[in-house]
Amino acid sequence: MIEADAEESSELCQLLGSCAEGGQGLRPIRTSLFKDATAAIAEYSALRPDVVIFGPLAALAATAEDLHQLRAQGGLAPVPILFVMSGGESITASSLQTGCDEILLKPYNPSLVRLKLAALQRLCDFSRSLLQQRNRIRRHHADLLQEQAGARQIFNNLGHESCLGQTDAIRYHLSPRAVLAGDVLAAAYGPGGKLLMLLGDFTGHGLAAAVGAVPLTSIFYSMVPKGFSLSHILRELNTKLHHVLPPDMFCCAVMFEFDPHKRHIRLFNGGMPSACLRHSSGELRLLESRHLPLGVLDTVSIEESIEHISVEDGDHLYLWSDGVHEARNLRGELFGEQRLLDILAAPVPEGQRFDHILSSVSHFCADQHDDLSLVEVALDNAAPWRGSAWTLDDEPAEKVPRLGDWSINFTLGPEELRDADPLPLLHSVLAQVPGAASFRDPLTIVLGELFRNALEHGLLRLDSSLKGTDSGFAEYYRQLHRGQRELREGWIRIALRCRDRGGRGLLEVVVEDSGHGLPERARGGNAYSGRGLPLLRAICRKVQLQPGSSRVRAVLNWGETAAAGRRTRTPAAH
């Protein structure tokens, strides 16, 4: 209370005391008295008043500046300022210009004063609780940002196994909000130099969407280097996601496997916007979603939905999330797929298309939106070797102190062969054998080729001339999977024998099957009529196969593997 006159101030004190006792929810009132505004301002922050009352004389002397200073002291918390005025005084506009919040009239009417004070108290309580809520929200928001930064850090670390940074062939843009928007990108080279990549989009936003990326990336990065096939990895991902995600959450994903030796792509799209293969002519081929997203059903038919694509020189593969389609401009128009395809088809100097797409999207939506993920893979350069060296593996020969003399024999029966993927098992065994791990890539290629030959042509007697066209390719794989499912007898035997010749050595791979032997060349091309044989010949010192025989023998020179890897590309590419 600000009032210099003792009589006025005691009357007012008494009034306030009686008001507080009179109910209406008013809390007890404690008053501090000041002679003038300056004295009150000096004590303000120590007192933290709920209301400031200027007595009748002080009110006459009050200036706008006094009130301004009082309010500044109060900060955001609402502290009403009341003036006492005599009923006789005419309340003119100028006397109100100082800016008080409420007037108490003399002579006092206690009930009216009580009513006003109670109303002001409710207003102040309300404002104060608003302020508290605002502060709480601020704190929560700061905590949330902190948690998100932590989550982002975890996801960055999860991506450390990826090969995204190791090659110029892959360019990618993930929204800075990607983690919490549920977008995830994973890429790694499998043994033998196959590139596997996955772009996924979890439904929903926030931490729940981000959490799903953890099992996804951990499965991806543990299975790819072990040589598991595309469909095997996808089945595993689907099962895991179906198991861990709540029933209304799932993951749209496009995943592909690029074999740089055979210049061939196998691509799966479950619920993502079409991926796009761009030929150097500008012609586009859309690879649309042909499967439910991952995690929706517990059992899936991945194989039937995989597309097989032969790659030509100069081809680029583009993947994107629906953030690209759904970018909007200021007028609310969608960027849309067609606009994106037009940009893709348009002639842009090689190497600049990726940036061109990104800048077109951000220009379109006036930089309002950055929720898009976009990946470009220049397939010509996507192999893990560049020029003359494998970039991902160490030179093997120097690192191997001894190779040892050993041999391993496997026989796979129909049960094992029906379930597709015996190669990762072989790899995991070989990883324990001295020296074999460093020999991994060429060995993978040779084993893969010979095993598939034995299965597809030896046991199942498929006709590889089917693979001449893309639709034939699909048919070929349909027959393969039907054949595998229906396999009731037969076997494939794999024998590896290593001989150490003082730091250099020979690895002999023999693959034999229970079939009737390779068909004669004359009967429309044999198993190796495609790219397989040149590839094998490039890697191996010797490849022995004969029409009519179901036994193939390949010999690898140990210690010259880096050179072998180097040589493979030229003959395989054509």
Place this chain on the structure above:
Amino acid sequence: MTVSEHTSARVSSHLSENGDALTIRVTGNFDFNLHRDFQRAYQNISPSPKHYCIDLSETRHLDSAALGMLLLLRDHCLSEEPEPGQVTVELLNANEHVGTILTISNFDQIFTIR
């Protein structure tokens, strides 16, 4: 952003007289905001209907959260059905945009879309 839109007005449901068929109609944007109302539309109906029709004729857009809600509905039906194959869920009258979203997601593999 609209803060207080009455979402319940955007989900309406109708049970046929014999209690066999439940039709749920969603108006406007079918998104996360409708979560509760959409669930309320099919839960606690006894005896459970045999046919569920989701009428999308008034649905302008459908996001991935809505796809998730449809999956929840499907789970609900599968858990209620006395024998496999007795309960059907149909998605009806989707506009072109919504139809594209359903096609990309390949939801036709688990729902009847007409």
